[in-house]
Amino acid sequence: MVISMQYCAxxxxxxxxxxxxxxxxxxxxxxxxxxxLSIEFCPDNTCDLFVADKGTSLxxxxxxxxxxxxxxxxxxxxxxxxxxxxxxSVAKKILSKKKYQLFLDNSxxxxxxxxxxxCYLYKERKIKLYxxxxxxxxxxxxxxNLTSVLAVEP
Numbered sequence: 001m002v003i004s005m006q007y008c009a010x011x012x013x014x015x016x017x018x019x020x021x022x023x024x025x026x027x028x029x030x031x032x033x034x035x036x037l038s039i040e041f042c043p044d045n046t047c048d049l050f051v052a053d054k055g056t057s058l059x060x061x062x063x064x065x066x067x068x069x070x071x072x073x074x075x076x077x078x079x080x081x082x083x084x085x086x087x088x089s090v091a092k093k094i095l096s097k098k099k100y101q102l103f104l105d106n107s108x109x110x111x112x113x114x115x116x117x118x119c120y121l122y123k124e125r126k127i128k129l130y131x132x133x134x135x136x137x138x139x140x141x142x143x144x145n146l147t148s149v150l151a152v153e154p
Contacts, residue, residue, distance in 0.1 A: 015059060017066035020090045024081055029058070039065045043077045046133050049141065053126040063094050064121045067114045068129070072149055115150060122146050 018039075021027045026042040035054045039061055040047050050068070052061045070082055070091050081087055088110070095104070095113050103116040121127055129144040 015062040017062045017090050017094060020086060021066065021069065037061050040132070041065060041069060042132075043075045046075075046131065048073065048075075048144075049130040049132055051128045051130065056125040056127070060121055060125055061127065063097070064118060064125075064127050066094060067091060067118055071111050071114045072118070119150055122150060 018027055018029065021041065024043075026040075026047075028040045028042075030038045030040070032038065032051075037052045037056060037058055039050045041050070042048075048065075048069070050061060050065050052064075069078065070087060091110060091114065094100070095110060095117065100113075100117050100120075103113050103120070105113065108116075127146070129146050129149075130141050131144050133140045133142075
């Protein structure tokens with residue numbers, strides 16, 4: 001399936017999480033004409049495109065992209081990056097934000113807490129994930145079912 005999505009680049013000071021991703025990978029932040037925010041993350045010849053509904057802050061989308069990429073992305077090229085102390089440190093900073101305090105629980109792992117934050121942002125901010133692949137110069141986009149990836153109730 002080929003889907004055309006047009007987003008204009010946003011100029012802003014990158015967040016700590018986006019800076020961490022940009023150290024090693026291609027990351028583009030954009031906004032559509034109808035004010036939806038997007039972040040396209042390309043660790044290899046394929047990409048994940050995250051799109052958030054109007055009303056979602058860029059900080060919330062940054063948090064979602066980073067936590068999803070660190071804990072749930074299955075890009076093989078991320079395996080080493082996921083082990084870096086700096087990668088885990090940024091995730092801990094995100095998870096400790098005041099707005100996510102409700103999800104903190106010393107008896108839970110960072111993975112479990114991240115999943116709770118991701119489920120919250122997915123449901124409340126209507127974040128969608130698209131997988132992008134280029135075949136013979138054609139951009140093919142397909143939506144990823146985040147409900148099954150995060151195993152949340154719709």
